[in-house]
Amino acid sequence: MKTRRAVIGGAGAVLLAGLGGLGYRAWDRGAFGSGEGPATAPWQEWRGRPGDGPRRPLHAAILAANPHDTQPWLFQAMGDQITVLADRSRSLGSFDPFRREMHLGVGAAIENLMRASAVFGYAMNVIVNGGRLTPSPGPDPVKAAHLWLDAAPSGRDPLFEAIPNRHTNRGPYREQPVSLPALHRLADLVSDHEVRVAFIVDAKARANLAALIVAATERIIADPQMSADSARWFRTGRREVLAHRDGIGIDTAGLSPLMAAAAKLLPDQSAAGVDRYWLGMTRDVQTIAPVLGFILVQDRLQMGSAIAAGRAWQRLHLAATDMGLAAQPLNQPVECVDRNAMLGRSDEFAAALTKFAQAPGWEATFCFRLGYGERPAPPSPRRPLSAVLVNSA
Secondary structure: OOOHHHHHHHHHHHHHHHHHHHHHHHHHHOOOOOOOOHHHHHHOOOOOOHHHHHHOOHHHHOOOOOHHHOOOEEEEEEOOEEEEEEOHHHOOHHHOOOOHHHHHHHHHHHHHHHHHHHHOOEEEEEEEOOOEOOOOOOOOOEEEEEEEEEEOOOOOOHHHHOHHHOOOOOOOEOOOOOOHHHHHHHHHHHOOOOOEEEEEOOHHHHHHHHHHHHHHHHHHHOOHHHHHHHHOOEEOOHHHHHHHOOOEEOOOOOOOHHHHHHHHHOOOOOHHHHHHHHHHHHHHHHOOOOEEEEEEEOOOOEHHHHHHHHHHHHHHHHHHHHOOOEEEEOOHHHHHHHHHHHHOOOOOHHHHHHHHHOOOOOEEEEEEEEEOEOOOOOOOOOOOHHHOEOOOO
16 A cells, blocks of 8 residues: 555656646747747847948848738848749649739738838839739749939938837727828828728728628638638747748737737637637627728739739838728638639629729728737747848849
């Protein structure tokens, strides 16, 4: 028969072993760290160094907004010329069958590149490639734009200064209205002959648009291929984040710090579980904001229009950051439009978005929300500049 001391000692050993195992999992999964380490180092290195020459602005370019943090860009830097390529191997598949969202991300990178170039003493000229986006193109990179730099006086730009602070905020927003003068400033900054922005502030209209976004999310998670293509870009533990340095992880999913730590300690969810969480967050948190809106172009499937819309979103998000505002893409309705077009089936989302915009001849290519975040958003993982430079000299 075991003595009481032996029983207690055995139980203590089991407890210590359990705590040790829990401690290791907490370390292995990065349960109590957020926005730290090598995966987010590019956010601290965003200014580059004077010795980098014409490549220096590329440190800012790789911090641009992009779909699902796929970072779908490559750069060729040859002397004073830079070619920007869309890396079609990093696609969202059925989420983005025309690679429209991919080119939005490339456009956002070009906007950061232009902002940084002016501050670092370069006048940057850009020629954007045209052509129509087609369904399911191959994985080879395609040239999106060619830029060349001339020496020019450097200047100050508040949008450039906002680059390291601009993060997608998927958490809750406060019930605090955004002033009309602030929205007018953003509209003036974004709108031109290629792009327009529409802000929805009326409570009833916002509720109706929120319902449309939720319906689109339900459509997406009911589509097995779209669900699988989404799950492919979700990152969980610390090791996976460090290995890929891309995608949406627990830290950037909009959870509170306590909930994020708990989620890292629990077993990984299935794709269906992640989908249910996404739908719940969309319905209960992410469509609740003082402003919903979308960016409009005349033809969403023109490459040049997609790039221009991406540049516009980057400007808007940088300016919003400078104003102390939070922002998040909510592009599910347009993703459903593209999916329906690829499959040749009827679509109700495009007409509904057009009705909200009240802009004949224009169509939505990007939906979002805007407001004041209850807490700051952490930085997303980013690949280093060296990983996206190709055939450069």
